[in-house]
Amino acid sequence: MTAVTKIAVSTVAPSHRQGGSTRALLTPSSVGATSGFLGHIELAPQESITEHYHPFSDKYLYLIEGAVVIRVNGAEVGLERDEALFVTRGQRHRIENRGNVPARLVFQIAPLAPRPELGHVDTEPVPDPQSAPPKVGG
8 A cells, every 4th residue: 555645835944046935745755756846936025936948847826815027938928816828848838926925836847857957957046045945755
């Protein structure tokens, strides 16, 4: 029988490296995930996640609160509460909360990169380079 593991957002330290608060929740290191990982992003009003891409993985985004604009390869896509967006591997993307209320998103990244440090490429300067990225592997 497989063990069941529950992770609460409040128990995972956020990363502020790219802006906002990003938490990797269900990951290889937290639950033994082997095909991808699930996380949570919170953006205060006027906050953003800097542009980046995932060379080995697709990203699935679901907005649970607020509204955001996601720039995908330069094109703007508005995302409202209870809407989802698929970002294909290799596509540059940036998430912006241009509103006056917090925005919260759930994301899934799959498949996993060969090694965690290969899974994410920044394409613009990050606001907090001293902050560790979200813990995904080992």
